[in-house]
Amino acid sequence: xxxxxxxxKRSFSSVGTRPIRPDGVDKVTGRARYGADFNMPGQLVGRIxxxxxxxxxxxxIDTSKAAQLPGxxxxxxxxxxxxxxxxxxxxxxxxxxxxxxKKALYDGHAVAAVAAIDARTAKQALKLIEVEYELLPHxxxxxxxxxxxxxxxxxxxxxxxxxxxxxxxxxxxxRSQFGHGDVDAGMARADFVVERTxxxxxxxxxxxxxxxCVANVCSDGTADLWVCTQGHFVYRQHCAELLGMxxxxxxxxxxxxxxxxxxxxxxxxxxVALALSRKAGRPVxxxxxxxxxxxxxxxxxxxxxxxxxxxxxxGTIIAADATLRYSCGPYAGAWAExxxxxxxxxxxxxxxxxxxxxxxxxxxxxxxxxxPSAPMAAFAVESAIDELAKKVGMDPVDFRIRNAAQEGxxxxxxxxxxxxxxxxxxxxVKNHPHMKAPLGKNQGxxxxxxxxxxxxxxxxxxxxxxxxxxxxLAVGTVDVxxxxxxxxxxxxxxxxxxxxxxxxxxxxxxxxxYNDMTDGSRGTFSSxxxxxxxxxxxxxxxxxxxxxxxxxxxxxxxxxxxHAVAKGETHGNxxxxxxxxxxxxxxxxxxxxAGHSEIVADGAGVSFATHICDIEVDPETGATKVLRYTVxxxxxxxxxxxxxxxxxxGGAAQGIGWALNEEYIYGxxxxxxxxxxxxxxxxVCSDLPMIDTQILEIPNPNHPYxxxxxxxxxxxxxxAAVANAVSNAVGVRMLHIPMSPPRILAALEA
Amino acid sequence: MMVxxxxxxxxxxxxxxxxxxxxxxxxxxxxxxxGLMGAKEGCxxxxxxxxxxxxxxxxVCSCLVLGAEAEGRRIETVEGxxxxxxxxxxxxxxxxxxxxxCGICTPGFLIAAKDLLAKNPDPTEEEIRFGLAGNxxxxxxxxxxxxxxxxxxGVMRGA
Numbered sequence: 067x068x069x070x071x072x073x074x075k076r077s078f079s080s081v082g083t084r085p086i087r088p089d090g091v092d093k094v095t096g097r098a099r100y101g102a103d104f105n106m107p108g109q110l111v112g113r114i115x116x117x118x119x120x121x122x123x124x125x126x127i128d129t130s131k132a133a134q135l136p137g138x139x140x141x142x143x144x145x146x147x148x149x150x151x152x153x154x155x156x157x158x159x160x161x162x163x164x165x166x167x168k169k170a171l172y173d174g175h176a177v178a179a180v181a182a183i184d185a186r187t188a189k190q191a192l193k194l195i196e197v198e199y200e201l202l203p204h205x206x207x208x209x210x211x212x213x214x215x216x217x218x219x220x221x222x223x224x225x226x227x228x229x230x231x232x233x234x235x236x237x238x239x240x241r242s243q244f245g246h247g248d249v250d251a252g253m254a255r256a257d258f259v260v261e262r263t264x265x266x267x268x269x270x271x272x273x274x275x276x277x278x279c280v281a282n283v284c285s286d287g288t289a290d291l292w293v294c295t296q297g298h299f300v301y302r303q304h305c306a307e308l309l310g311m312x313x314x315x316x317x318x319x320x321x322x323x324x325x326x327x328x329x330x331x332x333x334x335x336x337x338v339a340l341a342l343s344r345k346a347g348r349p350v351x352x353x354x355x356x357x358x359x360x361x362x363x364x365x366x367x368x369x370x371x372x373x374x375x376x377x378x379x380x381g382t383i384i385a386a387d388a389t390l391r392y393s394c395g396p397y398a399g400a401w402a403e404x405x406x407x408x409x410x411x412x413x414x415x416x417x418x419x420x421x422x423x424x425x426x427x428x429x430x431x432x433x434x435x436x437x438p439s440a441p442m443a444a445f446a447v448e449s450a451i452d453e454l455a456k457k458v459g460m461d462p463v464d465f466r467i468r469n470a471a472q473e474g475x476x477x478x479x480x481x482x483x484x485x486x487x488x489x490x491x492x493x494x495v496k497n498h499p500h501m502k503a504p505l506g507k508n509q510g511x512x513x514x515x516x517x518x519x520x521x522x523x524x525x526x527x528x529x530x531x532x533x534x535x536x537x538x539l540a541v542g543t544v545d546v547x548x549x550x551x552x553x554x555x556x557x558x559x560x561x562x563x564x565x566x567x568x569x570x571x572x573x574x575x576x577x578x579x580y581n582d583m584t585d586g587s588r589g590t591f592s593s594x595x596x597x598x599x600x601x602x603x604x605x606x607x608x609x610x611x612x613x614x615x616x617x618x619x620x621x622x623x624x625x626x627x628x629h630a631v632a633k634g635e636t637h638g639n640x641x642x643x644x645x646x647x648x649x650x651x652x653x654x655x656x657x658x659x660a661g662h663s664e665i666v667a668d669g670a671g672v673s674f675a676t677h678i679c680d681i682e683v684d685p686e687t688g689a690t691k692v693l694r695y696t697v698x699x700x701x702x703x704x705x706x707x708x709x710x711x712x713x714x715x716g717g718a719a720q721g722i723g724w725a726l727n728e729e730y731i732y733g734x735x736x737x738x739x740x741x742x743x744x745x746x747x748x749x750v751c752s753d754l755p756m757i758d759t760q761i762l763e764i765p766n767p768n769h770p771y772x773x774x775x776x777x778x779x780x781x782x783x784x785x786a787a788v789a790n791a792v793s794n795a796v797g798v799r800m801l802h803i804p805m806s807p808p809r810i811l812a813a814l815e816a
Numbered sequence: 817m818m819v820x821x822x823x824x825x826x827x828x829x830x831x832x833x834x835x836x837x838x839x840x841x842x843x844x845x846x847x848x849x850x851g852l853m854g855a856k857e858g859c860x861x862x863x864x865x866x867x868x869x870x871x872x873x874x875x876v877c878s879c880l881v882l883g884a885e886a887e888g889r890r891i892e893t894v895e896g897x898x899x900x901x902x903x904x905x906x907x908x909x910x911x912x913x914x915x916x917x918c919g920i921c922t923p924g925f926l927i928a929a930k931d932l933l934a935k936n937p938d939p940t941e942e943e944i945r946f947g948l949a950g951n952x953x954x955x956x957x958x959x960x961x962x963x964x965x966x967x968x969x970g971v972m973r974g975a
Contacts, residue, residue, distance in 0.1 A: 086911045093919035094907040096854020096894040100920055103853040186837075272954050274858040274866055275920040324856070324920025325954050356859040547917035547955060708914040712956055716917065719957030743863035743952060751958045752942075752949040 069599045071669065073765045073772045080559040081771060084708045087551040088569060089322070098322045101278030101294030102353045109280065110139055110181040112342050112352035113188040114335065115195050116362060117170030117177050120204035120428040120736025121219065124170060124197060127178055131194040137187035140346035141195070142179045147341055150310045159397040161308050163431045164337050170199065171219065171396035172428050173737045174361025176334075181342040181350045204428040204736040208368045208393040209265075211237045211427045219396050219426045237426040239398035244406050244479045245419035252385030252417030256376025258457040264446040266785070266803040267729035268368040268393065271435045272720075272748045275324020276359045281339035282349040287311070289343075291318045293336055296326040296544050297583020301333055302575045308337045309344070316340075319574040320544045327720070328434030329364045331585050360741035365730060366435040367392040367401045368427075371446040381460050383469045385417040386410050386478075390443060394424045395431035405439035407479035408782075409447050411517035412488050412674065414471045418478040428736055434585060437518040437778035441721060441785050445803055448514035448786030453799060462790070463496045466515060466676075487700025487764045488515060488674040494760055495676045500696045509682045509693065510795025516675045516782025520775035521586020522667030525593055526579035529557060529600040529661040531608075533653070535646030537561065539600075540573040541593045542581030547716075547777070548709035549589040555705055556594040556771070560601035562628035563645060579664055587775025590705055592667035598770050604661030611655045612643045669768025670775055675699035677718065677783040681791040685814065688807030690726055690792060696758040702766040702774030714780045715757040721784025723749040729804050825886040827852070828896025836883035843867045845883035846893065854894035854923040858952065865951030868924040869893050875931040877950075894923035897930065905971040906930060906964070915964035917955035924951050929965045937973050941966070 092098040129141040144167040151157040161167075166175045178195050182188040203217035210216055216237055225232050227241035253259065279293035289311065295301045298320040306313040323330060339352040354363065372389045388409050392402035402422030409420045455465035470489045476482050495501060495513060505511060528540040539557050543549065554568040561568075582588070605625045612630030613620040618637050623630050630648060632640040652659050680694040697714040704710040727747045731739045740746045765772025789800045798813045820835030827850070834849050841860075846852040846869075855878050858864035862877040869878045870892035897904040906929050909915070916922045925948060932939060932947035939947060944965050945958070953961060 084914075087914070089919075090911040090916070091903070091907075093916055093922050094894075094903065094910050094926060095898055096852070096923045098919055099853070100856065102847075102857065273918070273920075274864055274952055274954055275856065275918070276858070322920075323918060324858075325918045327954070353857075356861065356864075548914065708960075709917070712914055712917055712960060715957035715959045716955045720954070742861055743859050744861065748952060748954060749957075750949045750952065751962065752945040754945075754958055756941075756962070757957050757959045 069602055071595055071768055071770055073767045073769055078559060080555045080565055081703065081705050082707065083555065084706060085551060085565050087548050088554060089545070089550055100275055100324045101321045104280050104292045104321060105351065106280055106282055106349035109349040109351050110183060110346055111185045111188045112179060112181045112339050112350040113192055114176045114338060114358070115178040115192045116358065117166065117175040118173060118737065119170055119199055119201055120173050120206065121202040121217065122170045122199035123202060124166060124168060124177060125200050126198040128196040129178060132180060132191040135187065135191050135194060137183040138180055138191045139183070139348060140181040140342050142338065142342055142345060146345060147308065147337065150308065157307060160304060160333060163397065164334060172430050174358065174430060176338065176362065179338050179342060181346045206428050206732040206736055208391055208425050208427060209370050211393065211425050212391050212423065219428060223398060223426060239394065239424040239426060240400065240403065242403040242406055242422045243420065246476065247417030249385045249387050249417045249419040253374065253376045253387065256384050257379045258454060259374065259376045260450045260454045260457065261374040262450055262801060264371045264373065264449060264801050266369045266442040266445060268365045268429065269435065269724050269728045270360055270364045270746065271327040271329035273325030273327060273329055276354040276356060277335055277363060278353040279336050279339050280349060280351045281336070281343040283340055283344040285347065287315055289316045289340060291316060291336060291340065292321055293318060294321045294323045294330060296323065296330045296546060296585060298544065299542060299575050299580050300583045301336055304333045305337050305340055309340055317574055317576040320572055323544055323546055326546055327436045328438055328585060331583055332433050334363055356743065357741045360746060361738055362430055364433050365430055367394060367432050367439065367442065369442040371443065373446045373450040375450050375454050377454050377458050381458050381465055381468045383413060383415060386415050388420045388447065390420065391423045391425050392439060393427045393429060393432065395429050396426055397431050399424050399432050401432055401439045405443040408440040408517055409443040410478040412471060412515045413469045414475045415478055420478065436717060436720065436781045440516065440518055440782045441724065444514065444516050444782045445785035445789060448783065449789050449799065452790045462513060463492060467492045467496070483672065484767055485764055486672060486674060487762055490762050490764060491674055491676040491698045491700060494698045494762060495678055498678065498696060500678045500694060500758070505680065508685060508795055509680060510791045511678065511680050512787045512790025512794055513676060513678045514783040514786035514790055516779055518587065518673050518779040518782060520591065520670035520673050521588045522592050522670040523582035523586065523588055524580055525596040525667045526581055526664045527593060527596040527600045528578060529597065529604050531604060531649050531659040533649055535649040537568045539568055539570040539597060540578055541570060542573055542578045543589045543593045544584045545572055546584050546589065547712065548706060549593065552590045552705040552709065553593055553597050556597045557601055560598050561605065561645065562626065586670070587777040588667065588670065591670055591769065591773050591775045594705065594771070594773055595667045595769055596663040596665050599663035599665060600661040602661070603663065604659060607659050608645065608648050611648050611651065611659065614655050615643065615651060616640055669766070671702050671766030671768060673700060673774050673776065673779040675779045675783055677787040679787040679791045681788065681795060683792060683795045683810060688810035690805060690810065692722055692755055694755055697780055698760040698762065699776065699779055700762045700764050700774065701776045702769065703763055703772040704761050705773060707761060710761055710776050711759045713776045714759045717778065717780025718757050718784050719749050719754055721781045722754065722788060724804060725785045725788035726804050727806060821884045823884055823887050825889055825891060827891045828893060838884060840883045841879050842881040842883045842886055843878040846878060852893055852895055856920055856923065865928060866921050866924040868927040868951065870927060870931055875928055894926055897926060905968040909964040909968040913960045913964035913967065915956065915960040921951060921953045925953065925961060933969050933972060938969060
């Protein structure tokens with residue numbers, strides 16, 4: 067890239083302040099438009115028919131009665147979505163997940179769709195579609211699916227990453243391995259060893275806004291898609307590929323997004339809505355019900371993880387070993403691989419090995435969920451570390467400090483760390499008043515650490531200066547939680563103007579270059595880097611214009627606090643020119659002034675957090691109450707500290723829900739039994755205490771302001787922090803998440 | 817065939833008339849027939865509170881009320897909270913405390929908090945937490961929402 071992204075020490079005037087977000091008033095007055103808040107003239111209502119079976123061959127689909135129902139304008143099956151994926155296995159899986167082709171692979175798998183004049187007619191039409199299924203044996207549990215005699219889900223899956231290649235298919239799509247040193251020799255030297263098997267259940271991201279879109283395909287081959295998504299450019303690419311369109315002909319506009327957490331990074335209904343619109347010749351609005359959201363979208367992996375860690379008497383971890391089995395739904399994934407990479411990332415280890423297995427199950431296709439795969443691995447490892455600290459006879463914080471990774475440590479997944487925050491978060495926790503607060507009867511305290519890579523990716527921004535000197539910033543990363551505020555702050559900082567003079571918008575796919583989606587905690591990290599670069603390009607032009615206005619060489623013009631300043635003995639007495647004055651003259655100095663930036667935002671700094679949790683367990687009912695919770699996390703540089711705190715608190719709350727309540731419950735028939743917010747219970751206001759936060763700032767050397775991503779790491783430690791707290795309260799090691807009342811009672815009685 | 821039911825009601829102080837089917841929810845009427853999209857459908861089963869409205873001084877999920885039941889009633893929605901360009905103290909405090917991230921639950925929380933403070937102008941933290949327990953938020957962990965409501969309650973009491 068043509069600008070230097072390295073961190074330089076500087077003082078800030080805008081960055082680090084806490085202004086009100088630019089999209090705030092619309093959101094508190096009900097005017098903000100989310101996925102379902104958009105309509106088009108003549109639009110139809112789309113609906114999807116879903117398989118009630120976990121695993122079945124689709125023998126025949128008869129849509130004739132539905133098509134004849136008055137008011138039905140299009141009926142669609144997989145036959146209307148020909149395979150255009152040209153051998154791209156990942157795209158084929160997406161296509162098959164959008165509309166089952168030969169087999170229904172989970173309860174909720176789409177098998178047909180209709181577009182009709184209203185919801186009532188569409189619902190009636192679904193009932194008239196006749197599907198003939200041939201039921202197959204199914205498997206929904208990760209350990210059962212891993213077993214050699216399990217029902218086979220896909221006979222083209224042969225485990226990759228093993229040598230020699232297996233001679234028969236299985237439900238294990240990939241084996242991956244990371245680490246260094248000699249784990250077996252290290253373990254043999256250990257004075258203390260902890261060996262445990264842990265299990266976590268499948269959870270859903272639980273965004274409150276169901277997936278929604280409005281698709282409009284015109285007879286001239288152009289199309290528009292309005293959709294709630296974390297990545298409209300990625301959705302455009304996927305939809306265009308699946309439907310055989312040029313990407314440029316499809317304009318995708320991202321609505322306000324009502325939560326995503328990784329769950330709105332994959333197309334489900336959008337290609338179907340576009341295909342329905344194409345077939346019907348009218349716009350189609352397709353909104354999932356909550357039941358569909360649970361059955362067909364989202365979920366994270368269920369896992370089963372073996373951990374073995376050995377330590378010397380002096381508290382040094384001498385060997386660490388883990389085998390991780392992650393469910394990926396009925397399609398190949400790379401979730402265990404990520405879990406295997408993150409498992410021991412917090413520690414400085416001589417001998418470490420992690421092995422991951424991707425396991426196919428008859429459940430929905432696994433999607434990313436905030437630091438995907440890391441929380442489960444952290445639960446297993448941080449639980450075992452806590453137990454090991456006790457065996458060694460050390461305080462759990464001191465034990466972790468002794469073994470924490472540092473700058474220069476070779477990470478268990480390969481790279482060598484730069485400046486990192488794991489040690490500082492542990493020191494902050496050690497000194498935090500929370501650690502010294504007294505505990506009562508049936509109460510326990512736990513702490514745990516967490517790691518996430520963070521991501522940069524392709525990013526593009528346009529910074530346009532109006533002739534009145536105010537600034538429009540167009541970015542391509544969807545704003546999931548306040549990034550328009552942080553990016554306005556960054557533009558204001560770099561240009562040296564007031565926050566109120568910048569308006570940031572999310573541009574649609576036809577008005578800005580390609581952007582990767584808002585994932586990997588990259589929204590503010592990558593778009594702020596591109597914004598700084600764009601602002602510096604604009605400042606270069608502003609300096610040239612000022613030089614022209616003064617008729618002096620551009621080398622004699624600097625940019626200071628929103629003004630062009632002439633330097634040197636000859637020109638030093640010229641009165642400075644404001645951005646406003648230079649912009650006003652643009653008509654006579656060369657035209658509109660703008661700065662653009664197209665970058666790959668490399669160098670996302672890794673992120674660490676340490677959490678503390680106090681809980682109370684009711685020994686009669688097994689119910690658990692979180693009494694106090696503290697998050698300490700490195701932000702690199704907090705651009706808008708209030709929204710950074712919000713990310714810390716939100717991740718902690720999701721992790722607490724995962725630890726205590728949330729799980730997909732499947733019956734023996736392979737059907738999901740709790741596809742609603744009543745029975746899949748996410749934390750409510752009365753379940754939680756205030757969540758204290760402490761922001762540490764260890765600058766990321768690869769970002770001009772030192773920024774690191776902050777969105778995901780906060781969900782990594784809570785499973786383990788809560789489990790350690792419960793284990794300390796009840797005196798029994800908790801091995802199975804969520805620690806629902808029945809599981810706690812069972813553990814107490816065991 | 818369904819025949820529409822004529823309904824006459826009052827929404828945010830203005831009279832409103834509409835035709836709806838017998839099985840049509842008030843939420844669908846507000847959103848699809850009257851263009852009031854502040855109330856959101858998060859679940860359609862009364863579990864998430866995103867569609868909260870006040871019906872004759874009672875907090876309800878509009879997805880659990882039929883449109884026909886609005887006959888002769890008084891409805892308050894998020895669109896009626898601000899007076900002109902003057903935000904309601906709850907709206908202002910939600911902005912100042914960053915009590916929203918994605919914002920999809922915000923209209924429901926504002927309405928539920930308005931109802932809570934009308935009945936209990938000086939609630940404890942626990943009363944706020946239980947008063948808002950029918951509204952799901954997946955982004956914030958509720959911390960900043962509780963603080964915004966506490967702060968707004970003080971402003972509204974003139975404290």
